[in-house]
Amino acid sequence: TATGGTALGAPGDAASQTGVDALIETAALAFGPIDAWFANAGVDRGRGLAASDADWDLSWNVNVLAHVHAARRLVPGWIERGGGRFVVTASAAGLLTMLEAPAYSVTKHGAVAFAEWLSATYRHRGVVVQAICPQGVQTRMLDDSGPLKELLSHDVALTVDDLTAAVERALTGDDFLILPHTEVAGYYAARAADTGRWLTGMNKIQQRMETLTEEDEQ
Template identity: 75%
Template sequence: MSAFEPDGACVVVTGAGNGIGAALATGLAGRGARVVVADLDADGAARTVAAIEAAGGQAIAAPGDAASEEGIAALIAAARDAYGPIGAWFANAGVDRGRGLDASEADWALSLDVNVMAHVRAARQLVPDWLAADGGRFVVTASAAGLLTMLDAPAYSVTKHGAVAFAEWLSATYRHRGIVVQAICPQGVQTRMLDEAGPLQEVLSHDTALTAEQVADGVITALGGDEFLILPHPEVAGYYAARATATDRWLGGMNRLQQRLDQHDG
């Protein structure tokens, strides 16, 4: 079992201006990590850094695009300049765009870019150095939607499945060479995304909506091992097993939930 010790390590957290990312950055800094706080929201990144520094931690803000090749290269360079080799990358930034079949081409393109290709592009730049250094850790904030689905949100569901699939591929390919890959797959979390979920809030909160801090604490605990799936809502394991072993029954249950949403919309 491989463990990651945050104390003294350089870690990058994308989407760290708010929500789970901010909680992860703060929690890691509280355990001695030197944190690079990345976010398109420069004010959010600055707030996270200020909170970390007020608690005696070390962090720098790196506002910018953590999805494009150029943005990721600039982020990696800033992290290395500030704190040296990157020990762990928390690919937390994500978007939820579009509803149903009305989700536009732009919704799909942005979802694919941020929720999947950002991870691919980061791994391309990080993995060679990690192989030379005998290890590194790549932690993807996916979603229970990446193991199951999220009703009414096809672009989010499909791309979060893609995020999990890429993480699986990365783990299968490099785990024997010291690279640990983990996928965080929560259900409802008390963030802006849940606030904006409309009727889906009830479904997402069925097994209790956790705070971002509760999710971050679970993730940091999981860094003590190398299990691939990090499930802040343990019930997801059962749903995932049911999806695999009784697929039609599971789909029937999901469809019944959809019918409830249809009635709400009506």
């Protein structure tokens, strides 16, 4: 854990066990034992069924397996020391879906699912697991999302500072889901209560997006 407001920037590869190990070793060497891990790396690659195998492979390695690699290294030590905190930056797409982005949607579901498993398995051993699931955040990924930008910003596109403040508040407790966009809780509940109706609604949004795309191309 960094103390005194210090920080260290280090290059790393979140897509491999070797890369994650190197990041953990670098942090531990600089600051001592790690008390909390924020798994922030994420990619959005490919659109629709045209998403390539390479898009899927990279999405799987970064959006899911990076969390697995980190947990393998950190959780056993936390159990010995009496606890730790593992925070997964997922997405509202991991609770709902993101139209046009199958690799992102599926792997963010996987990230949430792994975090759920980790919490269910190690909560009684002092390991706090949390999953951050925002909608649109004002980042380059949002700017590059094309027709999805309007959908992701439907409620509001938060600033990075807004998101940081929401996460800081959540870290005072141990609630599993961190929902900076409070509306997501309602969408998630509606999806679970009547999945067919929810999918029909999402398909209507898909149709509107296709219409807007066609108009832009004319």
